[in-house]
Every structure is written in C-alpha cells, then in structure tokens.
Amino acid sequence: MTTATTSSALGGLTALPPASGRAGFGGALRSEWTKIRSVRSTMWTLGSAVVVTIGISVLGNWGRANHSGANAARLAQEDLTQRTLFGIILGQLIMVVFGAMAITSEYSTGMVRTSLTAQPRRAPVFAAKLLVVSFVAFVIGEVISFVSFLISSSFWRSKGISLSLSSPHAMQAVIGGGLYLAGSAILAFGLGAILRHTAGAITSGVGLLFVVTILANFLPDNWQQHLDKWLPFNSGGQVWATQHVPGNDLSAWTGFGVFMIYGAVAVLLGAYVFRNRDA
Amino acid sequence: MIEVKDLVKRYGETTAVDHLSFTVEPGRITGFLGPNGAGKSTTMRLILGLDRPTSGRALIDGKPYRELPDPLRNVGALLEARAVHPGRTAFNHLLYLAQTQGVPKSRVSEVLDLVGLSAVAKKRTKGFSLGMGQRLGIAAALLGDPRLLILDEPVNGLDPEGIVWIRTLLKQLASEGRTIFVSSHLMNEMAVTADHVVVIGRGRLIADTPMEEFIARHAEQVVLVRSPQAEVLTEALRASGAQVRAQPDGALLVNKVEAATIGELAASKGIVLHELSPQRGSLEEAFMEMTRADVEFHGPAEHPPAMATWDAVPGSAAQSQAAAAQGAPQSGGAS
Structure with a gap:
C-alpha cells in the first residue's frame, strides 16, 4: 500500500524514495558509524587514550634518557623500541573502556531495542558495530603508537643511540603497538556483548589484561615458565617488542595470534549472545 | 495486519x-x-x-x-x-x-x-x-x-x-x-x-x-443529573428502582435508569432539571471488574487491587468533565 504521496497526516513530508530492497550490512555500517561519532564518550575515551599513552611514553623516555645512570653499552642491550611504547600498558585499559562501551551503552540506555527494531536481523548489526569499533581503535592505536615512538626515540638519538623506524624490528613493534591497542578494544567489545554491562565488561577486560598478569607472578616459578607466555598481555605484548627471550616468550606474530584468539573467543561468544538472547 | x-x-x-x-x-x-x-x-x-x-x-x-x-x-x-x-x-x-x-x-x-x-x-x-x-x-x-x-x-x-x-x-x-x-x-x-x-x-x-x-456490553449506564430539587428527585428515583449517588458538587449520578426515563419521571413530578446527561464514566469500573481476577498483585479485598492502576476514580464528576473537555463523545456517540 503506497500512502506516501496521498497521505494527509504525513502529507507535509516529502515522499520517500522507493524501498531499495532488503536492509542489510551497508545500512548497518552507516548507522553504526553515525552512532559512534555522535556521542561524547567516544571523543573522551579516545582523546584520553591518545593523551595518556603518548604522555606516559614520552615522559618516561625523556626521564630515562636524560636522568639515569645507565651507560650506553647497557642501554644498547635493552629493548628501547618497546620502551618508547610503554604507555600502552595504561593505554590498553582506556581502549578496553572504549571497546566495552561501544556495545554496553546500547544496553544501559535501552537503545538496543530501538536499534534492533529498525534492523531486527542481528548478525549484520553486530558485524557492522564490530567493524566500526575495530577500525576506529586501529586508526587511533596506530596514531598513538607512531607518535609515541617518533617523539620518544628522538630523546635516545640525542644521546647518540641510533633508534629509528629502520632499526631492526622497529617497524613491526610500532605497527604492533597499534594492533595491540585495537586488539584490547576488540577483546573488551566481545566481553561487553557477553555481559551487557559496562562496569562488568570493563572490570573483566582490565582483569584479563592486567590483573591476571600480576597474579601470575605469585605462581611457583616452574608453573610461571609454562603459563606466563600464554597470558593475554604477555602474548600480545610480543608484537610491540623487538626482543623475545627464547623459551619464555612467544615470537612477535605468534604472540599476537594468541592474543587475537582471546579476542576472537570473546567476540564469538558475544555474537552468540547478541543473536540469541532477548534484547 | x-x-x-x-x-x-x-x-x-x-x-x-x-x-x-x-x-x-x-x-x-x-x-x-x-x-x-x-x-x-x-x-x-x-x-x-x-x-x-x-x-x-x-x-x-x-x-x-x-x-x-x-x-x-x-x-x-x-x-x-x-x-x-x-x-x-x-x-x-x-x-x-x-x-x-x-x-x-x-x-x-x-x-x-x-x-x-x-x-x-x-x-x-x-x-x-x-x-x-x-x-x-x-x-x-x-x-x-x-x-x-x-x-x-x-x-x-x-x-x-x-x-x-x-x-x-x-x-x-x-x-x-x-x-x-x-x-x-x-x-x-x-x-x-x-x-x-x-x-x-x-x-x-x-x-x-x-x-x-x-x-455497550460492559459499561453500566450512568446518567448525570442536576436539579435544584435534588432531594425530591433522589427519593422519586429510588422509589422507581434506580441507584442514586450524590456528588459533592450537588449533582446526582443515577444508575440503572435511562436518561429519558429520568426526564419523564421529573416531568411527571414537576421537578426542574438543570442538566441531564448520559455518562460513559463507569466503563473503567466495568473493566476493573473484568480484569480484577487477572491483576498480578492482589491487595486487601476492601481495596480493589486495580485501583492504583487507573489514573482516575471511575464515575467521578471531575473525570467525566475532564473527558468532556478532551472532546470525549458521550455514551452512544461514535468514537
């Protein structure tokens, strides 16, 4: 029944273009992009991720380069590339907040019912949201990682230590820093979809990335040796490092692969819950 | 559909x-x-x-x-x-x-x-x-x-x-x-x-x-009547089997009798009427009666449990006036 043009109640409105068929992924993608860019919390979380991560990296490297007794010979043995990025340790937690809130805010505000009434096929909604969150987290993560490295490495160069993107494995580590930050957001997004609760998702994300790593230190040494490298932070952390202790650490990309398995499991469970549980 | x-x-x-x-x-x-x-x-x-x-x-x-x-x-x-x-x-x-x-x-x-x-x-x-x-x-x-x-x-x-x-x-x-x-x-x-x-x-x-x-099926017929001789009218109506409730503002709410009958009765007794209007007010009461057994939380019997659910007291003059002010058709009117 076409009522658009003859309607009196809605007669003041322009007639809609003919329906283009099945509402699908493209529309969901545009919709999710509008959602993420139109709330302040996105700006706040991403803005503080940028400031905190770069700030800590830069301050720490400036201090270590200018006010430490370590001699050049010893510093040459250290993973200075990883050091230029170490603000990521806190930055990952802010990315957890961003990733979790991208989905839990749908539940805390009740707008998920509006979203899913407009597009009741949940798989494209979930996929579009995941893609938008991953893309945004990746872009911001890479910006953070590159800026941290470029500023911090200049302190070391001024001390006569050669450190640039062309140093061995430096490019891998700097790109890896952004990937790791995006991975943290994706993991939290999955947790958010499972738990549907902002505080719960953030707590469990921080727990997985941070607390578990600390707790593992209290295990007996011979357990630690086998377990530590598989923990999310220790495995994922290899991708933004240039040195890996054989036996104790996974290699850069294997480690990142393990980290992404954690993320994938969370996202798949989250997708299952999103699709099947009452909204 | x-x-x-x-x-x-x-x-x-x-x-x-x-x-x-x-x-x-x-x-x-x-x-x-x-x-x-x-x-x-x-x-x-x-x-x-x-x-x-x-x-x-x-x-x-x-x-x-x-x-x-x-x-x-x-x-x-x-x-x-x-x-x-x-x-x-x-x-x-x-x-x-x-x-x-x-x-x-x-x-x-x-x-x-x-x-x-x-x-x-x-x-x-x-x-x-x-x-x-x-x-x-x-x-x-x-x-x-x-x-x-x-x-x-x-x-x-x-x-x-x-x-x-x-x-x-x-x-x-x-x-x-x-x-x-x-x-x-x-x-x-x-x-x-x-x-x-x-x-x-x-x-x-x-x-x-x-x-x-x-x-039609569930609403009790209620007629609102105003008369300077309310007491005489009340007596006459009760004698003819009607239920009469006096309202605080002096109006009478009459059940079980049609408006026409009330008018004829008043005429035959020479009672002056200022207002005679059929109401739809007690529809809520009928509805409450109907759903009472189905209301989730039962209160004490003397307080109908559904009471709090409805925003107005059924049949009150204030309510019927409010309904009229909102353009509510009187009973029998098309909605």
Whole structure:
C-alpha cells in the first residue's frame, strides 16, 4: 500500500524514495558509524587514550634518557623500541573502556531495542558495530603508537643511540603497538556483548589484561615458565617488542595470534549472545 | 495486519504471555488494554522480534518481523520512551535509524518538525522531558512512512495538548488504511481513541471486540443529573428502582435508569432539571471488574487491587468533565 504521496497526516513530508530492497550490512555500517561519532564518550575515551599513552611514553623516555645512570653499552642491550611504547600498558585499559562501551551503552540506555527494531536481523548489526569499533581503535592505536615512538626515540638519538623506524624490528613493534591497542578494544567489545554491562565488561577486560598478569607472578616459578607466555598481555605484548627471550616468550606474530584468539573467543561468544538472547 | 497465534512467553517460573491469539486489522485503531503487568509490552516485544517466544508465533503481513525486507519502511514502533542514548542529539538518534535502510536525511528533519521538536533537534536528549521523549519516539516511528504502527503507551507523559495531538494523528493514519496497534492501561483514553479493543490480563486474552460493543456490553449506564430539587428527585428515583449517588458538587449520578426515563419521571413530578446527561464514566469500573481476577498483585479485598492502576476514580464528576473537555463523545456517540 503506497500512502506516501496521498497521505494527509504525513502529507507535509516529502515522499520517500522507493524501498531499495532488503536492509542489510551497508545500512548497518552507516548507522553504526553515525552512532559512534555522535556521542561524547567516544571523543573522551579516545582523546584520553591518545593523551595518556603518548604522555606516559614520552615522559618516561625523556626521564630515562636524560636522568639515569645507565651507560650506553647497557642501554644498547635493552629493548628501547618497546620502551618508547610503554604507555600502552595504561593505554590498553582506556581502549578496553572504549571497546566495552561501544556495545554496553546500547544496553544501559535501552537503545538496543530501538536499534534492533529498525534492523531486527542481528548478525549484520553486530558485524557492522564490530567493524566500526575495530577500525576506529586501529586508526587511533596506530596514531598513538607512531607518535609515541617518533617523539620518544628522538630523546635516545640525542644521546647518540641510533633508534629509528629502520632499526631492526622497529617497524613491526610500532605497527604492533597499534594492533595491540585495537586488539584490547576488540577483546573488551566481545566481553561487553557477553555481559551487557559496562562496569562488568570493563572490570573483566582490565582483569584479563592486567590483573591476571600480576597474579601470575605469585605462581611457583616452574608453573610461571609454562603459563606466563600464554597470558593475554604477555602474548600480545610480543608484537610491540623487538626482543623475545627464547623459551619464555612467544615470537612477535605468534604472540599476537594468541592474543587475537582471546579476542576472537570473546567476540564469538558475544555474537552468540547478541543473536540469541532477548534484547 | 498483525497476527498473534497461540503466543507464549515464559521467564523462568513466570508466564508473561499465556496462549494469546488475536488479529490486528488495517484501517482502524486497535487498542491493547490491560492492567500494568498484564503482558502488553512483552507481547509487543515478541511481535517486534526483540524477544523470542517460548512457543507460538507473531506475524506481520504473514511474516515474522525479522524476515521483513525493510522493517522501518513497513512498521513504526514506539517502545519505552527512553530507548535513546542521552548523550546523542535528537537529530542523530533519528539519523542512525534512517541510515539502516536508505531513508534520506531530509526526512529526519521533516519528522522532527512534524512532532514539534525542530527547535531541539541539535540538543542532546539528556535534557528532554518525558513528553519530549515520547514525541521523539513517535518521530522515530513515523520515519519510514510505515503501513503499520505499534505504539506502547504513547500518551504517557504527554500534556493534554499532546494527547489530543496524538489521538488526532492516529485517527488520521488509520483512516489512510494503516494498521494501528496501541497499548494503554487507561480505559478512558482508549474509549475515545480506539475502534477495536484487545483486552488482556495476566497474559491471557479477555476480550477482542469492537470498542462500541465492548462499551455497550460492559459499561453500566450512568446518567448525570442536576436539579435544584435534588432531594425530591433522589427519593422519586429510588422509589422507581434506580441507584442514586450524590456528588459533592450537588449533582446526582443515577444508575440503572435511562436518561429519558429520568426526564419523564421529573416531568411527571414537576421537578426542574438543570442538566441531564448520559455518562460513559463507569466503563473503567466495568473493566476493573473484568480484569480484577487477572491483576498480578492482589491487595486487601476492601481495596480493589486495580485501583492504583487507573489514573482516575471511575464515575467521578471531575473525570467525566475532564473527558468532556478532551472532546470525549458521550455514551452512544461514535468514537
């Protein structure tokens, strides 16, 4: 029944273009992009991720380069590339907040019912949201990682230590820093979809990335040796490092692969819950 | 057309919707009535595919909601007023909905204009009143020029002007052949809005009937009478078997006798009448009686449990005057 043009109640409105068929992924993608860019919390979380991560990296490297007794010979043995990025340790937690809130805010505000009434096929909604969150987290993560490295490495160069993107494995580590930050957001997004609760998702994300790593230190040494490298932070952390202790650490990309398995499991469970549980 | 077929929804031990079947036809307003907690919202969520039924089906034009190719272009829905992110502007809230299925941006501004929210389009919804929230929800429902509207308690929080506005809008939309399914726990509101009524209590169907028939069958005939000789009239009426209740303002509410009979009786006794008007006021009372057994939480017997659910005391003069002021037709008038 076409009522658009003859309607009196809605007669003041322009007639809609003919329906283009099945509402699908493209529309969901545009919709999710509008959602993420139109709330302040996105700006706040991403803005503080940028400031905190770069700030800590830069301050720490400036201090270590200018006010430490370590001699050049010893510093040459250290993973200075990883050091230029170490603000990521806190930055990952802010990315957890961003990733979790991208989905839990749908539940805390009740707008998920509006979203899913407009597009009741949940798989494209979930996929579009995941893609938008991953893309945004990746872009911001890479910006953070590159800026941290470029500023911090200049302190070391001024001390006569050669450190640039062309140093061995430096490019891998700097790109890896952004990937790791995006991975943290994706993991939290999955947790958010499972738990549907902002505080719960953030707590469990921080727990997985941070607390578990600390707790593992209290295990007996011979357990630690086998377990530590598989923990999310220790495995994922290899991708933004240039040195890996054989036996104790996974290699850069294997480690990142393990980290992404954690993320994938969370996202798949989250997708299952999103699709099947009452909204 | 909405078809609900033997629909059941259980949450653990609780049965929210209990083997419910009814049909909502196009071209008229179908009221969905029941006390709070009767399962109205759950039924609507089941129709919209937000919740999965335990058993049974809800179909829209023969299809489950999830299978509609472009749902927004077919169905406009208003659920709770606050299914909105408070930090997002009204415009962006509608924009992300429009974008899911190719509704142009210009349409967003137009529906905001239609519901009277243009001035606050760029404001975050955090500061919106309940009524503004409802208007935004209605704007969202009209975004895709839908053939079918599903509205959960749309008059909630609206001011009297807003209530008249939405009533007029719904009637217009129905007259254009659209299907309108609107829930309320307010019998009086439904009585002046709906053409057909589906009544549920405790998730079960109680009635599915045209509004006029529902009123005729269930509403007690009450006539409001004003007379300077109220005492004489009361005596005469009681003698003829009528029930008479005196109101604080001196008016009499008379049950069990038609207005014509009262007029004739007064004439034969030479009693002056200042007012003689049939009321529809006790419809709520009849409805409460009907759903009393089905109200979720029973209070002490001397306090009818449904009382708190209805916003007005049935049959009171204040209420019938308010209804008249809102343009409510008197009993027998077309609604």
